[in-house]
C-alpha cells in the first residue's frame with residue numbers, strides 16, 4: 001500500500017507522526033518539571049498517574065507497526081532522501097527495533113517493580129536495611145537480564161543495557177579504560193589527598209541565585225528567552241519545547257560552592273539541548289548523542305572551565321559583590337579542587353568521583369552477567385571495593401550500597417556514562433587548548449568563553465543524535481576515547497596547586 005505513494009508523502013507522514021509523539025513527550029516533560037518544582041504535595045500521586053498515561057501513549061505510538069512500516073519503506077528508498085532525513089530514518093529505526101524487542105508485558109513488569117522498589121529503597125536507606133531492599137533488587141536485575149536477552153548482544157549481556165545510554169560502547173572497552181583510571185587515580189589520591197577547606201559563611205539564597213543568573217547568562221551566554229532556572233530537591237535539566245530548556249538548583253545557606261557548581265553543571269547540559277540543529281526538531285534526534293556525551297558538556301563547564309584558576313579569577317569580582325566573599329581566589333581554587341576520599345558519590349570531588357563510578361560499574365556488570373550472583377554478598381563486595389579503591393569503608397549500608405536511587409529505578413548501564421563524561425570532557429579541553437592557547441593561561445575572559453561555546457556547538461551540539469558519540473569525539477578532537485587525557489588534566493592541575501607534593 002505504501003509503495004504507491006511518493007517518497008515526499010511518506011516522509012511527511014513519518015514527520016507528522018514523530019511530531020505528535022514529540023508533543024506528547026513535551027507534555028510529559030512539563031508535567032515532570034512541575035512535579036519536581038511547584039506541585040502541591042497532595043497532587044503528586046495523581047500527577048504520577050497522568051504522566052504514566054501520557055508517556056505510555058507516546059511509547060505506543062512510536063512502537064506501533066505503522067511507524068515501523070513507514071521507516072522500512074523509507075529505508076528501501078534511502079538514495080532519494082536528503083542527508084538529514086536519512087539520519088532521522090536510520091536512528092528512528094534503530095530505536096524502533098530496540099523498543100519492539102522488549103515484550104510489552106516485560107516492560108510493564110519492570111515499570112511496576114521499579115515503582116515499588118523506589119518506595120522500599122527509600123525506607124531501606126533510611127533504616128540502613130539492605131535485606132529489605134534485596135528481593136526488589138534481585139527482581140529488577142532478573143527483569144533486566146531478560147530484557148538484555150530480548151535485545152541481544154555479541155559479547156556479554158551487560159552490553160545490551162549499556163547500549164541504551166552509550167550506543168556503540170562495549171563493557172570490555174569501558175573496563176579497559178577503568179583499569180587505567182584506577183591505577184592513575186589511586187596514585188593521585190596518595191600524592192595529593194588532603195583535608196577539605198570549608199569556605200564557610202552565610203550565603204543568602206537570593207544572593208546565590210543572582211550570582212548564578214549572572215554566571216549562566218553573562219559568562220556562559222545562555223539565552224534568556226529560551227531558558228529558565230528554578231529550585232528543586234535534586235538539580236536537573238529538562239527540555240520542554242524547541243525553545244524552552246530549564247534547569248533547577250538546590251541551595252545551602254552555609255555553602256555557595258554546591259549550588260554554584262551545580263548550576264554551571266546543569267547549564268552545560270542545557271547549552272547542549274539549546275545548540276541542537278533545528279532540522280532535528282520534533283524527532284528523537286533532538287537529544288544529546290549519548291548520556292556520556294551529554295555529561296561531558298556539563299562536566300566541561302563545571303570542572304574543566306569552572307574549577308580552573310582562570311575562571312575563578314575571572315568571576316572573583318562577582319563572588320565579592322554577590323556573596324561578600326572574604327576568601328582569596330587562590331584559597332577558593334584550592335578549596336574547590338581538594339582531593340579527599342569520601343563515602344558518598346554525589347559529594348565526591350572531581351578526582352575521587354570516578355572511583356565511585358568504577359565500583360558501581362563493576363558490581364552491576366557482575367549482577368547482570370552472572371545468573372548465579374549471590375545478592376546477599378553485595379554489601380560486602382561494595383565495602384571491599386571501597387576499601388581497595390578509596391581506602392575507606394562505610395559504617396552502614398545507607399552510606400554504602402543503598403546510597404543511590406539508580407538501581408531502584410531499574411537502571412543498569414547508566415553509571416559508566418558519568419565517567420565517560422569526564423573522559424570526553426578532558427579530551428575536549430585538550431583539543432581546545434591547542435586551538436585557543438589562551439586557555440592554557442590563567443587569563444581567560446568572557447570573549448574566550450563565548451568562542452568555546454561556539455566551538456562546542458559547531459563540533460558537538462548541533463548534531464544531536466545523528467552521530468554516535470564515538471564518531472563525534474574522534475571528529476571533534478582527532479583522538480579515540482582515552483582515559484589518559486583525564487589523568488593528565490588532573491595531574492597537571494593538582495601539581496600547580498600542590499607544587500611540593
Ligand code: MG
Pocket residue numbers: 265269295298
Ligand atoms: Mg549531569
